[in-house]
Amino acid sequence: MTARKSGARKAIAAAIVSAALLSGCTATGWIAGSPPAAGSQTELPSLEKVRNFLFVVDDAGEGVLLGTIATAERTEVAGIEYAAELEDGSFGDVQPIDFTAQLAPQSSVQLEGPELSVSNPDLRAGHLAAVTVDFASSGTVSLQVPVYASDHDDFADAWQAAVGG
Template identity: 50%
Template sequence: MSARIRKATAAGIVAAALALTGCTASGWVPQAPPAAGSQAELPSRDKARNVLFVVDDKGKGVLIGTLTTVDGTQLQALHYTPEKPDGSKGQPQIVEVSKELRPGKALRFEEVPVQVSDPNLSAGHLATLELKLSTGDIKFDVPVYANDHQDFKDVWAEATK
């Protein structure tokens, strides 16, 4: 194979690889920002998506995000442990909630609603969240946002009616 054909083949492979990566020349699209919350899932195909806390300056607020299931599950409770401003963990809190999710359905936490209150829940920090499901527990860190954040003003207004 001649050097010319090798170079053309290599250039074609590089061009195809770049085209197939899904990269765009335009970059960031403001109308479609990435999700603000955290994601986690179980092998049983129960998934928590875009989960976060929205709180006021006293630590009172709501949990928002979505829990989905393929085969069905029961949300039995949730536990959260806020991160203190010094980085240490606060006291674990328990929210009793009982919601059944039928196969192929989703639950939006803000529709339950899941109310929280802990002075250590403060914007800019994390909280460890554990969703207690009949199919297993999902444990992950989620961000805490301020209630006056522009992305969550509507959710906050709805939650505090």
């Protein structure tokens, strides 16, 4: 009987220690090792992924679209369009961004630089923009993306490289 009690006590002690260890990663005050993405993301069932899309603009609406497009299959980005959110919450006229790309399987393309620059006084920091990415053979994805100020610490260099330099 003593051996049974000793075994039961060990099992209970092990369960308590395990519970304490397993709950440690969800304890209050836990901070992720990397911050969440600043932009918006979506994907198609055909495995094209649009990640961390956002605009960075100055007060005049001079800016750049930033983000990443990734794919598991060979694909072609046929075009990108956007519409700025207006003061009344609706979206303005659709504007094209002259950008295309061929992506090999298991690859991605980083959107940045002068080829993704835009000029639209309706693009204002703190508002949204509706963006549509057209994939030549698999369809389109649409998402609403945030618009950040060109002097934002995280995006000032990207804005400068695309627009200011």
